[in-house]
Amino acid sequence: MTKKLGGDIKVIGLGPGSLDDLSPRARRALENCDVVVGYSTYIKLIENLIEGKKIISTGMMHEAERCRAALDCALDDHTVAVVSSGDAGIYGMAGLMLEMILELPIDRRPTVEVIAGISAVQASAAILGAPLTHDFAVISLSDLLTDWSVIERRIECAAAGDFVIAFYNPKSHKRVTQIERAREIILKFRAEDTPVGIVRNVSRDNQSKTISTLENFTREPIDMFTLVIVGSSKTFVKDGFMITPRLKQ
Amino acid sequence: MTKKLGGDIKVIGLGPGSLDDLSPRARRALENCDVVVGYSTYIKLIENLIEGKKIISTGMMHEAERCRAALDCALDDHTVAVVSSGDAGIYGMAGLMLEMILELPIDRRPTVEVIAGISAVQASAAILGAPLTHDFAVISLSDLLTDWSVIERRIECAAAGDFVIAFYNPKSHKRVTQIERAREIILKFRAEDTPVGIVRNVSRDNQSKTISTLENFTREPIDMFTLVIVGSSKTFVKDGFMITPRLKQ
Numbered sequence: 001m002t003k004k005l006g007g008d009i010k011v012i013g014l015g016p017g018s019l020d021d022l023s024p025r026a027r028r029a030l031e032n033c034d035v036v037v038g039y040s041t042y043i044k045l046i047e048n049l050i051e052g053k054k055i056i057s058t059g060m061m062h063e064a065e066r067c068r069a070a071l072d073c074a075l076d077d078h079t080v081a082v083v084s085s086g087d088a089g090i091y092g093m094a095g096l097m098l099e100m101i102l103e104l105p106i107d108r109r110p111t112v113e114v115i116a117g118i119s120a121v122q123a124s125a126a127i128l129g130a131p132l133t134h135d136f137a138v139i140s141l142s143d144l145l146t147d148w149s150v151i152e153r154r155i156e157c158a159a160a161g162d163f164v165i166a167f168y169n170p171k172s173h174k175r176v177t178q179i180e181r182a183r184e185i186i187l188k189f190r191a192e193d194t195p196v197g198i199v200r201n202v203s204r205d206n207q208s209k210t211i212s213t214l215e216n217f218t219r220e221p222i223d224m225f226t227l228v229i230v231g232s233s234k235t236f237v238k239d240g241f242m243i244t245p246r247l248k249q
Numbered sequence: 250m251t252k253k254l255g256g257d258i259k260v261i262g263l264g265p266g267s268l269d270d271l272s273p274r275a276r277r278a279l280e281n282c283d284v285v286v287g288y289s290t291y292i293k294l295i296e297n298l299i300e301g302k303k304i305i306s307t308g309m310m311h312e313a314e315r316c317r318a319a320l321d322c323a324l325d326d327h328t329v330a331v332v333s334s335g336d337a338g339i340y341g342m343a344g345l346m347l348e349m350i351l352e353l354p355i356d357r358r359p360t361v362e363v364i365a366g367i368s369a370v371q372a373s374a375a376i377l378g379a380p381l382t383h384d385f386a387v388i389s390l391s392d393l394l395t396d397w398s399v400i401e402r403r404i405e406c407a408a409a410g411d412f413v414i415a416f417y418n419p420k421s422h423k424r425v426t427q428i429e430r431a432r433e434i435i436l437k438f439r440a441e442d443t444p445v446g447i448v449r450n451v452s453r454d455n456q457s458k459t460i461s462t463l464e465n466f467t468r469e470p471i472d473m474f475t476l477v478i479v480g481s482s483k484t485f486v487k488d489g490f491m492i493t494p495r496l497k498q
Contacts, residue, residue, distance in 0.1 A: 013371075020274040023264070023367060087367075087381075090375045095382030102487045114375040118272060118336075122365035123474030125338045130363060132336075134395070135403055137386040137412060145495050146383070154384055154410040161406025164401070167258050182461060238351045243344050246394050 007074035007110045010081050011097050013088040013117020017203035021118045030081050037070040067097045074110035087119040091140055091168055121166040124199035124227040127209050129241035131197055131229045132244035135163055139180040142169035155182050159189040164244055167228040183218050195231040197242045211242050256323035256359045260343045262336040262366020266452035270367045279330050287332035294464040314344045323359035336368040340389055340417055370415040373476040374449035376458050378490035380446055380478045383413055390427040391418035404431050408438040413493055416477040432467050444480040446491045460491050
C-alpha cells in the first residue's frame, strides 16, 4: 500500500458556547483528531475532550495564521480539527480553510470535511421564543472585511423585503455607529414598535436576553458577544416571547 | 408543597436527518420526557431513544393537531417533547407551539423551552463547502401559508442585496413554478454563471449534491427534500467546492 499523501482536516462548529450544543459528529471528529487548532477561548471550551492532543491556539483575528498552521500539520499527515464557535460555515473558519487548501495542487491536498454546528442566531432565537419561524436574513455589521456600503445596501434590502434580520457583530469598543445606522435604515421601512430581541453571551454562564423595540433597542447594552434580531412586520411579543408566525394572518 | 399546574413542553430540533447531528441538550430532553409528539418520519428517526414513552405521531401538515395534542398532555402534567426536523425555530414547530401556549391564561400555561438544532441549510452548506460564510437570506418557496407576492418581493430584495440565498421547500409535486420564477428574478441581478448548490436528502442515506449555475440549475432534480443555495456575486466554485469568501477581494 502506498502512503496517503496529505492528512485530514475537519472544520468543526462547536456551537455557541456550551458543550451541550456540540453534535455527536463534531465530538467524534474532535476525539479522532491528533491536532486541534483554534482561538484560545474555544480551545478552553473543549479542553476536557482534547487532553493529550497537540493544541495550536492563537488570539482572535489570526484566522489566516491558524488555517496555515492547520494545513502545515495536515501536510505532515496529521488529522487536524480546526474549531470555530457556532457554525464553522457561518462567519466561521470554513471558507478561509477551504480557500487555502484549494491553492495547493489537487494531488497534494489533505482531505477536508466541514461539520456544521448550532449558530448563535439559532440559540438566541430559541431563548427569545420563535423569531425566525419565517424568512430571515443574516448580516454581520463588522466592516473589517466588508465595505460598509455593501453592508448598508444589504440592511436596506433586507428591511425592504420585510425579512426578520439577525445581526452578528453588532458593536464593539471601536465600532459603535453601525448598529445606530442599521436602526435608522430599518426605521424607513418598519414601525417604531417592531420587536427587537437582544441576546448576550448565549449558551454561556452569563447569558441574558432583552426584548425591546426598533425605536429604543440601541439604548440596551450591545457588544461583540451580542446577537440582535429585528422582527418583521408580522413579529409580535407576548409575555416575554418574541414570535414570527408562519400562518397567513 | 402545592402541585405545579401545567406540565412542561420542550420544542426540539432533531437536526436534518441523522442522530449524528442531535445535540446533547436535545437528547437529554428526549430522554427526560414522557410523551413525544411529532411527524411520523421524525419519530422513526429517534425511536431507539424514546422506547417505552407515549408517542403521538401524525402525518405531515397536521402541525396544529400535533401542537394541540402536546398541549393537552402537558396540561395533564406530562413532560412533552415536540419534535421537528432541523431547527424547531426555522420553519419548525416552535412558533405555532408558543402561540398556542400563549392563548392560555398565564397561570395555566405549561413551562416551555425551545431547543435549537442544526438546520438543513447548515448541513447542506457544509456538504457544498462554505457558501454561507458571508451574509445570507433564507426563504421558503412554499406559498401554502404565505402569499406568493410576499415571497416574490423577498426574492427580489435578497437578490438586489447580493445575499447568498437559501431556498427551503423549493418544489413539490404540486408546486413546480416557484423555483423557475425565483431563477428569473435573481437573473435580473446576477450573472448566469452564478454558482447554485443543490443538496437532496441531506444527512440521510441517499444524500446527494450537485453544483450548477443560475442559468441551468432548475434542470436538476429538485423536490421537497432538496435545499437550494444560490451564491452571491462573490461566490465561486473550485474543484467541487462552493465558497463565499469573507475577505475583501
